[in-house]
Amino acid sequence: MIPPASTIGILGGGQLGRMLAIAAAKLGYHAHIYCPEKDCPAAEVAKFTTVAAYDDRTALKAFAKSVDVITYEFENIPVAALGAIAGKIKPDISILELCQHRVLEKQAVNRLGIATAPFVPVHSKKELLAAAKSLGLPAVLKTARMGYDGKGQTTLKSLSMIETAWKGINAAEAILESFITFRMEISVIVARDAKGTMACYCPVQNIHKNHILSETIAPASISPSLAKKAEKIARAIAEGLSLVGIMAVEMFVTQDDKLLVNELAPRPHNSGHWTIDACVTSQFEQTIRAVCGLPLGSTRRLCNARMINLIGDDIKDWQRYTAMPNAKLHLYGKKESRAGRKMGHVTFIY
Numbered sequence: 001m002i003p004p005a006s007t008i009g010i011l012g013g014g015q016l017g018r019m020l021a022i023a024a025a026k027l028g029y030h031a032h033i034y035c036p037e038k039d040c041p042a043a044e045v046a047k048f049t050t051v052a053a054y055d056d057r058t059a060l061k062a063f064a065k066s067v068d069v070i071t072y073e074f075e076n077i078p079v080a081a082l083g084a085i086a087g088k089i090k091p092d093i094s095i096l097e098l099c100q101h102r103v104l105e106k107q108a109v110n111r112l113g114i115a116t117a118p119f120v121p122v123h124s125k126k127e128l129l130a131a132a133k134s135l136g137l138p139a140v141l142k143t144a145r146m147g148y149d150g151k152g153q154t155t156l157k158s159l160s161m162i163e164t165a166w167k168g169i170n171a172a173e174a175i176l177e178s179f180i181t182f183r184m185e186i187s188v189i190v191a192r193d194a195k196g197t198m199a200c201y202c203p204v205q206n207i208h209k210n211h212i213l214s215e216t217i218a219p220a221s222i223s224p225s226l227a228k229k230a231e232k233i234a235r236a237i238a239e240g241l242s243l244v245g246i247m248a249v250e251m252f253v254t255q256d257d258k259l260l261v262n263e264l265a266p267r268p269h270n271s272g273h274w275t276i277d278a279c280v281t282s283q284f285e286q287t288i289r290a291v292c293g294l295p296l297g298s299t300r301r302l303c304n305a306r307m308i309n310l311i312g313d314d315i316k317d318w319q320r321y322t323a324m325p326n327a328k329l330h331l332y333g334k335k336e337s338r339a340g341r342k343m344g345h346v347t348f349i350y
């Protein structure tokens with residue numbers, strides 16, 4: 001067990017790192033943020049900050065030496081540079097590596113007997129044409145790596161789009177997935193400790209706008225039996241990957257109530273922000289507990305919640321939320337607002 005007063009290293013300095021550092025401080029830990037940008041949102045609330053590139057092995061070694069455990073809030077970190085400090089990192093970097101590659105991630109999920117959208121790995125225009133013919137259209141073409149918030153993906157509606165689509169994603173490795181006309185998108189956040197104990201938050205519904213999460217509704221309005229199935233899937237993945245830490249499992253609910261896993265995130269997730277204001281233990285505290293070897297906290301929902309992201313100019317409305325009795329406003333302290341940038345969120349509790 002890593003006791004309070006120890007230092008938790010966090011790779012990444014965005015809003016997730018900021019909320020992790022706040023949760024760490026509440027339990028009496030210090031946070032040390034490692035981030036390439038100066039004045040990142042997390043640095044403002046952490047005791048220590050290292051400003052260095054993610055592949056700066058010397059800086060990473062010094063960082064690892066100064067902390068008791070390391071976790072991450074950001075997935076696109078080059079894993080090769082983390083090798084020398086891997087022993088201190090939770091979740092294990094093998095999980096990070098898997099989640100950085102859509103094909104490996106989906107194959108791992110399928111190996112556990114869990115369904116995803118049908119997919120084909122693609123490395124060339126020729127392979128893309130063959131994949132489109134075998135899967136049928138419409139289908140979604142995504143880069144295998146570095147994709148988030150809909151970046152690096154395009155929907156193929158006809159074979160005539162293949163040339164432009166392949167050029168457009170500009171990647172050596174990609175994945176073509178069947179287009180799923182889902183009824184709903186949900187996610188389940190699961191935590192697992194080193195002894196194998198697990199704790200799940202209730203499935204929530206996620207609504208995206210322009211491929212970016214706009215809104216999360218907790219709980220998702222699905223039947224209790226489907227909710228149980230979703231939790232079972234999340235637990236099976238956490239168990240199957242020997243997770244120590246937290247993971248969000250994003251799923252599509254199909255028209256006939258089947259669950260297809262879309263994506264895994266081995267870190268706190270935007271769809272879990274509501275847990276700060278509506279659960280006994282927030283997803284951020286749960287991460288700290290899991291990586292430090294404390295008992296996992298209760299995931300009990302104290303009330304229903306709806307979280308909305310404040311994206312870009314939405315931030316201009318911040319004052320309105322401070323006057324609403326059931327609104328909990330969270331601002332990330334980002335100096336500059338840009339289109340598509342997550343500036344804060346509001347959780348409405350009911």
Ligand code: AMP
Nearest residue numbers: 117140148149150177178179180208263
């Ligand atoms: P992703 O980057 O895989 O999380 O995709 C971002 C969003 O695009 C998802 O949350 C869905 O709304 C949509 N999407 C991704 N894959 C598919 C698919 N195979 N079929 C339909 N919509 C998809």
